[in-house]
Amino acid sequence: MATMTHARPMQAGKDAGPQSEAQPILRQRGREIQPYGTLAKYPLGLSEEVRAESVAELNQVLSDTIVLRDLYKKHHWQVSGPTFYSLHLLLDKHYEEQTKLVDLLAERAQTLGGIAIAMPQDVAETTKIERPPRGREEVPVQLSRLLEAHEHILVEARAAAKKAEQAGDAGTADLLVSSVVRANEMQVWFLSEHLVDTPLVRAK
Numbered sequence: 238m239a240t241m242t243h244a245r246p247m248q249a250g251k252d253a254g255p256q257s258e259a260q261p262i263l264r265q266r267g268r269e270i271q272p273y274g275t276l277a278k279y280p281l282g283l284s285e286e287v288r289a290e291s292v293a294e295l296n297q298v299l300s301d302t303i304v305l306r307d308l309y310k311k312h313h314w315q316v317s318g319p320t321f322y323s324l325h326l327l328l329d330k331h332y333e334e335q336t337k338l339v340d341l342l343a344e345r346a347q348t349l350g351g352i353a354i355a356m357p358q359d360v361a362e363t364t365k366i367e368r369p370p371r372g373r374e375e376v377p378v379q380l381s382r383l384l385e386a387h388e389h390i391l392v393e394a395r396a397a398a399k400k401a402e403q404a405g406d407a408g409t410a411d412l413l414v415s416s417v418v419r420a421n422e423m424q425v426w427f428l429s430e431h432l433v434d435t436p437l438v439r440a441k
């Protein structure tokens with residue numbers, strides 16, 4: 238009786254390797270189809286100079302927004318003390334809102350034909366927001382870091398919006414004001430109220 242075997246005789250070029258149509262082509266690398274800092278041309282009625290300037294500004298705000306977003310998650314995890322629960326929830330809410338801004342900013346950069354900065358290594362090289370320690374800090378310090386990051390982004394986003402508006406890029410200006418500035422201002426209010434030293438039980 239013949240013995241069944243699953244092993245097929247090896248034939249050069251006839252195994253189920255890359256020659257098979259069903260075989261995924263793995264571990265591929267290639268050249269970049271668009272280098273960072275260059276623009277694809279879309280028929281938007283905006284000059285290359287205007288689009289390049291807007292993309293550069295958007296990428297700066299994007300980098301800082303990614304860092305602020307991640308600072309929110311860090312503090313959502315590492316917050317401590319009697320206000321733990323409300324802060325834990327609030328910080329995550331702000332994280333989610335910042336995540337939406339990240340997507341809007343990145344997709345605006347792509348819409349203009351540019352390339353949105355994306356990876357943490359690249360963001361770390363670009364952001365202007367101070368790096369916190371890996372360890373855990375006191376609540377007032379955590380909130381102060383967040384507020385300083387917000388203020389930095391607000392100043393930057395308003396200036397970028399003004400520049401875009403003057404250059405005729407109303408779409409970028411609108412995004413920066415209607416989404417970025419307004420959301421950041423609101424979050425500043427919510428955080429700032431946690432730093433008011435008011436009695437919890439007995440009035441002074």
Ligand SMILES: [Fe+2]
Binds near residue numbers: 313329
């Ligand atoms: Fe969580």
